[in-house]
Amino acid sequence: MNVELGRLFRDAWIEGVRRYFPGEPKPGYVAPWEQTPNWERESAAAVCQQVLDLLRLSGGNAAKLTDEQKGRFVATCWIAQIYKHVPDPKPGYVADWAALPEWQRDTDIAIFERVREYYEAGR
16 A cells, blocks of 8 residues: 555545535544544555556546546545445445535545646656
8 A cells, every 4th residue: 555645645535525524524534544444544545546547647638637527536436445345335435426415526526636736746
């Protein structure tokens, strides 16, 4: 697991939740990296790597995707990780983009953008 990428994803998630979640988020939504379950850390690193791979394989042109396409990509990659780590996930954990609450869609878009910035900084 690439801890740097996992932390990048997790920090972007927490920032998005704090910015977009209506009201007070559940403690688990904003728990620091050290308090995040191992499967979530592994998933965060994997999804971050997938976004980086998309950017690299497109020569950076994936940055031209619409916000919805960016967020859908992050959400779909996360759902795949849920299925990998959670034997019988709740329907809300694997909900399609259209069924996600607006705060979560906005957060997924923000995650893609944070990873894009990381990519463009040459890391």
